[in-house]
Amino acid sequence: MSSTLVTGIAELTTNDAPGRVVDAAVVLDGDVVAWVGAAADAPAADARVDVEGRAALPGWVDSHTHLVFAGDRGAEFEARMAGEAYAAGGIATTVAATRAASDAELQGRYDRLVGEMLRGGTTAFETKTGYGLTVADEARSARIARSRADAVTFLGAHLVPDGRDADGYLDEVVGPMLDAVRPHVDAIDVFCERGAFDEVQSRRVLLAGRDAGLALRVHGNQLGPGPGVALAVELGAASVDHVGFVSDDEIGMLAGSWTGGARGTVATLLPACDLSTRMPFAPARALVDAGAVIAIASNANPGTSYTTSMAFCVATAVLQQRLTVAEAVRAATLGGAIALGRDEPAPGLPDLGRIRVGARADLHVLDAPSAAHLAYRPGVPLTHAVWRAGERVV
Numbered sequence: 001m002s003s004t005l006v007t008g009i010a011e012l013t014t015n016d017a018p019g020r021v022v023d024a025a026v027v028l029d030g031d032v033v034a035w036v037g038a039a040a041d042a043p044a045a046d047a048r049v050d051v052e053g054r055a056a057l058p059g060w061v062d063s064h065t066h067l068v069f070a071g072d073r074g075a076e077f078e079a080r081m082a083g084e085a086y087a088a089g090g091i092a093t094t095v096a097a098t099r100a101a102s103d104a105e106l107q108g109r110y111d112r113l114v115g116e117m118l119r120g121g122t123t124a125f126e127t128k129t130g131y132g133l134t135v136a137d138e139a140r141s142a143r144i145a146r147s148r149a150d151a152v153t154f155l156g157a158h159l160v161p162d163g164r165d166a167d168g169y170l171d172e173v174v175g176p177m178l179d180a181v182r183p184h185v186d187a188i189d190v191f192c193e194r195g196a197f198d199e200v201q202s203r204r205v206l207l208a209g210r211d212a213g214l215a216l217r218v219h220g221n222q223l224g225p226g227p228g229v230a231l232a233v234e235l236g237a238a239s240v241d242h243v244g245f246v247s248d249d250e251i252g253m254l255a256g257s258w259t260g261g262a263r264g265t266v267a268t269l270l271p272a273c274d275l276s277t278r279m280p281f282a283p284a285r286a287l288v289d290a291g292a293v294i295a296i297a298s299n300a301n302p303g304t305s306y307t308t309s310m311a312f313c314v315a316t317a318v319l320q321q322r323l324t325v326a327e328a329v330r331a332a333t334l335g336g337a338i339a340l341g342r343d344e345p346a347p348g349l350p351d352l353g354r355i356r357v358g359a360r361a362d363l364h365v366l367d368a369p370s371a372a373h374l375a376y377r378p379g380v381p382l383t384h385a386v387w388r389a390g391e392r393v394v
């Protein structure tokens with residue numbers, strides 16, 4: 001295993017103490033970080049890369065995406081921008097295209113999106129099934145998802161497929177479908193929303209996942225107020241995502257889930273989705289001020305958020321949702337790692353989301369002197385160099 005000294009870092013965001021180091025250097029050794037500190041104190045390494053006064057931060061950890069799909073919904077998007085409301089039913093369009101696609105087409109499209117993410121500094125990501133909705137199609141999506149993702153989530157409960165009744169379909173989701181995807185997935189998710197699954201149905205899905213040893217996630221409170229947040233907190237879900245329509249009580253529940261040293265429920269903000277569906281932004285400032293743990297993710301999918309750009313999500317969270325740059329960057333890196341349960345090392349798995357000794361060597365260098373440029377120069381591609389697990393990929 002060879003080591004690389006990355007030096008000339010004007011500003012390093014570590015998400016560890018100290019949070020920000022100026023004139024910094026990092027040593028990457030094999031797939032982990034071996035040293036972090038002031039450039040003047042840096043040890044020797046096999047190779048040296050001088051980034052000449054640029055800022056560096058952990059690679060983005062995108063904890064919510066839907067990347068295994070075929071088809072295009074540009075026409076639906078255009079109609080929405082002309083005044084149509086977003087409805088969960090649009091998912092069926094992607095389900096039909098996904099079922100009709102060959103394995104090679106699905107894998108190829110997925111690989112292209114993963115390449116796009118890497119080029120934008122995303123070094124770790126979760127992705128979900130949910131565009132297959134038969135036993136065979138969900139198992140295929142889960143298998144393809146596993147080929148690239150750090151975490152895979154089973155979302156058989158995305159929508160009741162055309163021609164099925166909800167409870168009969170859920171019998172399949174919590175039975176043979178769950179059995180078929182189980183070797184490939186880490187978590188289970190449910191779209192708990194009017195037009196998708198109600199509280200009773202969502203609870204059934206989540207309890208079945210818990211019995212199968214999976215982490216729990218919920219798509220909740222996206223299109224209106226609903227039971228998603230309360231259910232996620234009650235069942236100890238790792239995250240509840242969207243959280244656009246939440247009351248002060250629900251914000252309190254999310255914050256309270258972390259008290260007393262408990263591992264609570266991350267509130268995942270999806271700013272690009274809020275924009276693309278013309279929904280109100282999730283109350284990021286109120287969540288942070290209340291003490292909730294937040295993540296920022298892309299929700300990359302063909303219906304509500306067809307972007308893989310975490311930089312765009314961070315800029316939006318700062319400019320529109322009133323997070324500070326430091327809060328938004330932390331939420332898009334360490335926040336995502338917490339949502340995925342990867343913020344601490346596990347046997348054979350280095351932690352993600354921090355630049356600290358032992359963490360996975362995922363480093364994102366910006367073509368800018370500080371991370372503030374992510375919001376100060378919105379829309380400008382600022383990724384200069386990326387290492388993922390110690391390998392330079394950009």
Ligand SMILES: N=CN[C@@H](CCC(=O)O)C(=O)O
Nearest residue numbers: 090091191219299301303304
């Ligand atoms: N809300 C549910 N699922 C996706 C949208 C899927 C789609 O419209 O294709 C989301 O997170 O926004």
Ligand SMILES: [Zn+2]
Nearest residue numbers: 064066219299
């Ligand atoms: Zn989603």
